[in-house]
Amino acid sequence: IVLQSQRSNWRKRKQERSRWEVLQQEQRLMEEKNKRKRALLAKAIAERSKRTQAETIKLKRIQKQLQALDDMVSADIGILRNRIDQASMEYSCAR
Secondary structure (H helix, E strand, C coil): HHHHHHHHHHHHHHHHHHHHHHHHHHHHHHHHHHHHHHHHHHHHHHHEEEEEEEHHHHHHHHHHHHHHHHHHHHHHHHHHHHHHHHHHHHHHHHH
16 A cells, blocks of 8 residues: 555656646747747847938938028029019119
C-alpha cells in the first residue's frame, strides 16, 4: 500500500512537472513571439520616421521654390503696375 501511494505521488509530481514544463515552454514561445513583434514594430517606426524626414526635407525645398515664385510674381506685378501708371500718364498728357 505504501509503495502504491509512493508511485501515485511520483506520478502526480511527474504530471505536475510535465505541466510546469509545458507552461514554461509556452511562456518562452510567447516571449519569442513578442520579441519578434517588437522588432518588427521598431523597424516599421524607423522606416516611417525616415520617410517622414525625407518628406519634411522635400516640403521645405518646395516651400523655398514657391517663395521664389511668389517673389518673382510680386516683382512682375510691380513692373506691370509701373508700366500701367506710365501708360496712364502718357495717355493723360497726350489728351
